[in-house]
Amino acid sequence: MESLVAATSASLPRAAFSPSSSSRTPSVLRAVVPGSGNAAARGVRCAAAKDSVFYELEHDEMFNSAEVFQWESGKSINAIAAAQGIRIRRLCRPRYPSEGTGADRAVPRNILEQIIWDKEVEVSQRKAKKPLQKVIEAAQHAPPPRDFVGALDTAHRRNGVPALIAEVKKASPSRGVLREHFNPVEIAQSYQKNGAACLSILTDEKHFQGSFENMETVRNSGVKCPLLCKEFVIDIWQIYYARSKGADAVLLIAAVLPDLDIKYMLRICRNLGMTALIEVHDERELDRVLKIDGVQLIGINNRSLETFEVDTANTTMLLERRGDIIRNKGILVGESGLFTPEDVSYVHNAGVSAVLVGESLLTRDDPGRAIAGLFGKELLR
Numbered sequence: 001m002e003s004l005v006a007a008t009s010a011s012l013p014r015a016a017f018s019p020s021s022s023s024r025t026p027s028v029l030r031a032v033v034p035g036s037g038n039a040a041a042r043g044v045r046c047a048a049a050k051d052s053v054f055y056e057l058e059h060d061e062m063f064n065s066a067e068v069f070q071w072e073s074g075k076s077i078n079a080i081a082a083a084q085g086i087r088i089r090r091l092c093r094p095r096y097p098s099e100g101t102g103a104d105r106a107v108p109r110n111i112l113e114q115i116i117w118d119k120e121v122e123v124s125q126r127k128a129k130k131p132l133q134k135v136i137e138a139a140q141h142a143p144p145p146r147d148f149v150g151a152l153d154t155a156h157r158r159n160g161v162p163a164l165i166a167e168v169k170k171a172s173p174s175r176g177v178l179r180e181h182f183n184p185v186e187i188a189q190s191y192q193k194n195g196a197a198c199l200s201i202l203t204d205e206k207h208f209q210g211s212f213e214n215m216e217t218v219r220n221s222g223v224k225c226p227l228l229c230k231e232f233v234i235d236i237w238q239i240y241y242a243r244s245k246g247a248d249a250v251l252l253i254a255a256v257l258p259d260l261d262i263k264y265m266l267r268i269c270r271n272l273g274m275t276a277l278i279e280v281h282d283e284r285e286l287d288r289v290l291k292i293d294g295v296q297l298i299g300i301n302n303r304s305l306e307t308f309e310v311d312t313a314n315t316t317m318l319l320e321r322r323g324d325i326i327r328n329k330g331i332l333v334g335e336s337g338l339f340t341p342e343d344v345s346y347v348h349n350a351g352v353s354a355v356l357v358g359e360s361l362l363t364r365d366d367p368g369r370a371i372a373g374l375f376g377k378e379l380l381r
């Protein structure tokens with residue numbers, strides 16, 4: 001089968017393959033069959049020859065989902081997202097005057113919404129400088145992707161405690177600057193030396209003082225741990241860009257991305273040989289993600305990205321309710337607010353086999369050596 005990525009880059013209009021662009025260009029078939037956005041024209045969906053790529057797309061569950069039909073009937077991305085319980089809105093510009101601008105659209109409701117709105121502006125500027133096709137080409141020349149899930153699994157078995165994804169972040173909206181002297185390569189090397197299985201590199205500049213350059217420098221420094229690109233992904237462009245800078249995995253946040261975006265982005269990750277860590281905060285997000293095929297890594301974030309409140313009981317609560325189903329899916333990651341060996345044991349007992357930790361390591365003089373303190377023992381490499 002010709003891959004979606006190949007179809008994207010080779011034969012179809014670029015915009016047609018960006019379900020998360022702010023203009024929300026509708027499905028592939030509408031782009032290639034003028035006028036197919038209305039019900040009558042939708043009959044065209046079944047007209048492609050059996051040997052064409054469009055036949056496969058027409059028969060693809062993704063392109064026949066309710067969400068695609070909702071797009072095609074003109075429903076806005078925010079309306080579709082809201083129907084899935086997503087509270088974070090996109091900074092959608094009105095498509096026609098009657099939609100208005102709406103006073104409430106002008107002000108983000110919380111920090112996550114602010115980050116996403118800033119990200120939309122940032123991504124559109126980056127795309128203008130480096131179009132998708134160029135980033136896809138750059139991704140093809142990147143150092144090969146490494147096995148993120150395999151590294152977590154091996155470390156968990158070796159140490160009998162959750163595998164560590166150690167975070168390289170200078171600052172955060174909730175805590176401000178965590179580390180004045182910030183050398184990403186030094187921190188990454190020290191994490192690796194002290195038993196981290198994987199690393200998470202913050203790439204958002206505005207709110208976390210991170211960068212894609214940090215990702216690239218760490219990747220080129222000889223650090224062997226697989227790297228997660230900790231970014232607020234709203235567009236496939238960012239996934240290709242992360243790969244081009246050497247990332248092995250990307251974060252996808254269920255509080256931000258509708259189901260179809262997650263499915264589509266998962267496919268792109270798979271085609272690129274990358275892993276997606278799908279992050280959830282509550283039961284509703286978890287239930288959405290559990291219905292998606294191909295999810296290998298689910299992160300339960302203990303920090304509300306809307307209020308900043310951290311509560312490790314969130315992991316226990318979600319695992320008590322959905323533990324069996326989640327464990328069958330793959331590896332579970334406990335994220336945020338872990339400071340002591342008791343915190344780590346608590347989420348381990350709840351069922352996680354990996355933890356994502358930033359602040360409690362980064363605020364120590366030597367972040368790598370702080371790992372033993374966090375786990376109550378030295379981790380083997």
Ligand SMILES: O=C(O)c1ccccc1NCC(=O)[C@H](O)[C@H](O)COP(=O)(O)O
Nearest residue numbers: 172173174305335336337356357358359
């Ligand atoms: O950390 C924040 O303040 C924050 C605010 C808004 C969105 C995301 C945010 N953090 C991302 C993370 O989830 C953490 O960096 C990660 O889980 C590590 O958490 P911690 O160990 O508490 O630094």
